[in-house]
Amino acid sequence: MSAAEDRLRKYAQLAVNVGVNLQPGQVLAVNAYIEHAPFAREIARAAYEAGASFVDVQYADQHVRRAHIASAAEDQLGYSPPWAVERYDELGRIGGALLAISGNPEPELFSDLDGERVGKARMKEVAEASLRLSDGVCNWSIVAYPNEGWARTVFDEPDVERLWDAVAHAVRLDADDPVAAWREHISRLQARAAALNERRFDHLRYRGPGTDLMIGLHPESAWQAALDHSNGIDHVANMPTEEVFTTPDSRRVDGYVRSTLPLQIQGNIVRDLEVRFEGGRAVEVKAGTGEDVMRTHVATDEGAARLGEVALVDGHSAVGETGLVFYDTLYDENASSHIALGAPILQAVEWAGALAPEERVERGVNHSSIHTDFMIGSNELEVDGVTASGDAVPILRAGDWLL
Amino acid sequence: MSAAEDRLRKYAQLAVNVGVNLQPGQVLAVNAYIEHAPFAREIARAAYEAGASFVDVQYADQHVRRAHIASAAEDQLGYSPPWAVERYDELGRIGGALLAISGNPEPELFSDLDGERVGKARMKEVAEASLRLSDGVCNWSIVAYPNEGWARTVFDEPDVERLWDAVAHAVRLDADDPVAAWREHISRLQARAAALNERRFDHLRYRGPGTDLMIGLHPESAWQAALDHSNGIDHVANMPTEEVFTTPDSRRVDGYVRSTLPLQIQGNIVRDLEVRFEGGRAVEVKAGTGEDVMRTHVATDEGAARLGEVALVDGHSAVGETGLVFYDTLYDENASSHIALGAPILQAVEWAGALAPEERVERGVNHSSIHTDFMIGSNELEVDGVTASGDAVPILRAGDWLL
Secondary structure (H helix, E strand, O other): OOHHHHHHHHHHHHHHHHHHOOOOOOEEEEEEEHHHHHHHHHHHHHHHHOOOOEEEEEEEOHHHHHHHHHHOOHHHOOOOOHHHHHHHHHHHHOOOEEEEEEOOOOOOOOOOOOHHHHHHOOOHHHHHHHHHHHOOOOOEEEEEOOOHHHHHHHHOOOOHHHHHHHHHHHOOOOOOOHHHHHHHHHHHHHHHHHHHHHHOOOEEEEEEOOEEEEEEEOOOEOOEEOOEEEOOEEEOOEOOOOOEEEOEEEEEEEEEEEOOOOEEEOOEEEEOOEEEEEOOEEEEEEOOEOHHHHHHHHOOOHHHHOEEEEEEOOOOOOOHHHOOOOOOHHHHOOOOOEEEEEOOOHHHEOOHHHOOHHHHHHOOOOOOOOEEEEEOOOOOOEEEEEOOOOOEEEEEEOOEEOO | OOHHHHHHHHHHHHHHHHHHOOOOOOEEEEEEEHHHHHHHHHHHHHHHHOOOOEEEEEEEOHHHHHHHHHHOOHHHOOOOOHHHHHHHHHHHHOOOEEEEEEOOOOOOOOOOOOHHHHHHOOOHHHHHHHHHHHOOOOOEEEEEOOOHHHHHHHHOOOOHHHHHHHHHHHOOOOOOOHHHHHHHHHHHHHHHHHHHHHHOOOEEEEEEOOEEEEEEEOOOEOOEEOOEEEOOEEEOOEOOOOOEEEOEEEEEEEEEEEOOOOEEEOOEEEEOOEEEEEOOEEEEEEOOEOHHHHHHHHOOOHHHHEEEEEEEOOOOOOOHHHOOOOOOHHHHOOOOOEEEEEOOOHHHEOOHHHOOHHHHHHOOOOOOOOEEEEEOOOOOOEEEEEOOOOOEEEEEEOOEEOO
């Protein structure tokens, strides 16, 4: 076995055993692009080694999707194939697991299409089924596969080996004992979440170039990190993960914020995103590129213009250490503090899962079929936690974690 | 546009407009291998041009399947994902269309695995749903895409251009007006079917090296050719197609038969297949390679050991003219007379579709979740039609059609 084959095999095993934490007898669904086939095949092998009963790999093809967006009738743009919904629903019923592969081989493939059509071409029912599944019903993970197209986006040349080095470092595949390294990393992040939970801040205050933002926190929301617990199984939903995150109060967000890293979404890269919030709602959305896509995206449903997640990342993460812009949210959001429009982290608020969406929304826990993170962190961003009595406690300064 | 791009585009248009005969507003499901992506993308474009409401391409990956066969628990080998069944069922409900792409890039990928496990690893419920759909419910077609792996199998070298020449000739893409050429070709084959229907033979008699076989025909079965009529739409289910075919009496098949071309099935190539029939049942199955796979396959269900189709092809077909062995049933069966184990051509017997499977079987129309053609024709094979009164009428001699 070549060193490259060995690396790929170990990475697949890490994704299956630490990321998904696949249990014997589980069905594993894998979502990949066709360009991810070498990795998907290794994942299938690793999954059967771990006792999978069946592995279902669904390969997406962006060129087929492009043809749909370019040519489908207006009222068919958002068509959700019922069998794709059924796949997620059945996976929930049988207690299956899910692994998504990121690393988009052509992240700007739709950038020359009509932005409004791109924004409307969302499979809403599929997205909702996927969210139902990831809200504690199934053990899942996202990992990225270095490929030529992605490397070209990052380096302006298809230097896949250089991208592999960054990815291997970020997911701790370069550690002597990656599993032990993950155990230690999880503990460190969970300690950070515990420190935040102890403080019970009323809100966060962000200040930096182009940013002056207040995000209200829930009195009952808990900060989380690294390890999720779904269907009775501990799993690492993002590899890498460097964030502590929670569900904010979707009614109490005010001010303006400027993104610090590009956002890859629906075949477009949204650059220089600026959003202004009033009473929790994004009332102004501007961007250097991809503005139409982003505006349409934020108009998907009522909750798409409100925050569902707030996450803090310091300037010294394993992803940040690479010094790269990845144009891939899984990576960029783990190098930078970020916030997400749309669906909340349901498990962060104990009572949220038991309530109907409308009831949750009334209590400030958002509901939406989108969940779109964008990066707002930098070494120039100051983040304070503010207590109910108005005391401001520095959390992030110059990229350093101070709490 | 390069000549190769132009050829691919025209081929996709032929498949969509003549093969499937896609109607505006239809959903088109496409089944492909990931190695077929360039063609699947052109098909998607051609389908939207023709007014498709949505195109769903499902890419199969044989390496993922191989991992399943190699490692899944015995009782999970035949697992059918319910969402794959739902895809076909929903397609039937909404009046969708189906296009399958053949041209296996690695036709012997499972040949080193346990043949019995390979034979058992069939998605029975998916196969049954697929048969429900192709039995007159949806307009469908199969076309092949020349690719490196397939070319290597045919020529012992990846000469894709040479394979393209053969394929373009077989599907009449090299005609000045391919659509007109197809119209003419369909008429010629239908005249042949009409001539057979006029004769109302009681049975067919096959004699050749290793073959002495009697196949009973139904008094009420009709010979068909080239054009199917499903869901109110005329479509060409196989491109190429060179056969006239019907459903035999599954109770009246006796004698022995030797295959004249290899049969690619489930990651194996079955060579030198010999089958002996008694009272309609295959009671002996031998093969030079792939015997275990074939034996297990024939034991899939009660009807898998009986015939569902009999088809006649002369020695001068456009496929036969290439002089090649394709190791792909779509091609090889259109260069050679063949018979199929398993599911019948339901539309060939007027009353069959209205009966429950058990009732049909009682009347000699087979039922099975498999439908597996194998090639028995050659220039040495003599085929007679025998009337109820015992008169033998030569149909095929030295590859020539005599009727």
